[in-house]
Amino acid sequence: MKVVGIDIGGANTDMAIIEVENGELKDIRVDSRYLPMWLKKDELQKTLKELLGGEIEDIDGVGVTMTAELADAYKDKEEGVKDIIGKVEEVFNVPVAYVSLSGMLDAAAALKNPLEVAAANWIATSQIAAAISKNCIMVDIGSTTTDIIPIKDGRECAKGRSDLERLSTGELVYTGVLRNNLATIVDRVPLHGKWYRVSSELFAITADIHLVLGNIDYKDYTCDTPDGADKTTRDSMRRIARLLCADLKLLNQQDIREIATYIYHQQTLKIAEAIKEVSDRENLDRIVTTGLGMNILGRKAAEILKMECRSMDEFLNPRACIVAPAIGSAIMMGDHLTEL
Structure with missing residues (x-):
């Protein structure tokens, strides 16, 4: 199974592609683009396609988290969440779900409860930290x-x-x-x-x-x-x-x-x-x-x-740590797909 995680921030859009085989994580690939959403929100679809390239045809699902709804291109968070969901849904023809305060939501549920998915990227990252230390x-x-x-x-x-x-x-x-x-x-x-x-x-x-x-x-x-x-x-x-x-x-x-x-x-x-x-x-x-x-x-x-301190780069490479919310979103989406 190949799953994509995307973290759409106000300034950066990050991507992680994870491959899972028999419940075991086999590979992680990451990439990122500087995309100031307050200026270039209408370039989001193009940016997502560039990040995935030819692999867009091979993926099984997409997990998305966001903080860009706070960008001042939007009058409020609800408008931002709805606009971002609309743009994401235009890009993908596979199951897409959004990280929320209560788990993964599909587009319909996220649009009904936009504030549930606003700035929930920390939920995704905490999944990885919890695996390191309970x-x-x-x-x-x-x-x-x-x-x-x-x-x-x-x-x-x-x-x-x-x-x-x-x-x-x-x-x-x-x-x-x-x-x-x-x-x-x-x-x-x-x-x-x-x-x-x-x-x-x-x-x-x-x-x-x-x-x-x-x-x-x-x-x-x-x-x-x-x-x-x-x-x-x-x-x-x-x-x-x-x-x-x-x-x-x-x-x-x-x-x-x-x-x-x-x-x-x-x-x-x-x-x-x-x-x-x-x-x-x-x-x-x-x-x-x-x-x-x-x-x-x-x-x-x-x-x-x-205080005792451990860095996530003990378990992931430093570049992957920079896009940890995207990786967490991919992991959550992988779990979500197995439950469908």
Whole structure:
């Protein structure tokens, strides 16, 4: 059986193809495309076809999860979910089901209950984390957000269900490796023994500090740059300098690295604070990290908290970990097909 999992995010659309034989996972292949849905939602069908290529004729089913319904191309989440489902259904002629808060739903059921499938990607990822540790906190750090999901006895037990609820429970933190405005992480930075308040303009993003610090390379910098310029270390340094209303004639490379290091630490603290909230509430002391930031942010947060930490790349290759919700969606769809 060959099953596809698709994670349609606001900025990236990820795909995983899994092959299962006699109930055993034989192969996983993954791919991804940068697709800013707030600008190019009408290119979704084309993107899905490109991701699958010739294999579109050989698949047995498709599992889909989404967070793109929050993109400001839609007036509300319901409109976004319905539009995305409509576009997906145009592409495939095999069974398609959507990850929801209560399992897999076909298109008809999902259209009747659109908020059940909105931003349910963490449900898919938690299936993988639960297989690694039956009692843990899954920390999935992507390009933009961090999901912090408690798992007990092999099942997710998040207190919040919607994004709105999870923002209040410590289970969702709007910070990630690439796309966050640095001014949302800090309002001032230390330099030369003084504190400097920062500009709240969109001058630099988290991808810039992680590129400068060597946490990622330019190939990982998959989103657009704030100024439309290139993705070299020097370009990132220039963007960070603007955070202090400066440039590379006023600040040198050592200055920029000092600023970047401080912001990186503050970002890690924000994640650690939320993990601690969930840990204290649920009495869990083990973390399983995944996503682009699993080691550069997730593992660092675990070190701050002195908590045991395992990375999903112990079981999947690092590239697969970046698209874990797509893999989880494929696994859930495979199980769904066997039940039909």
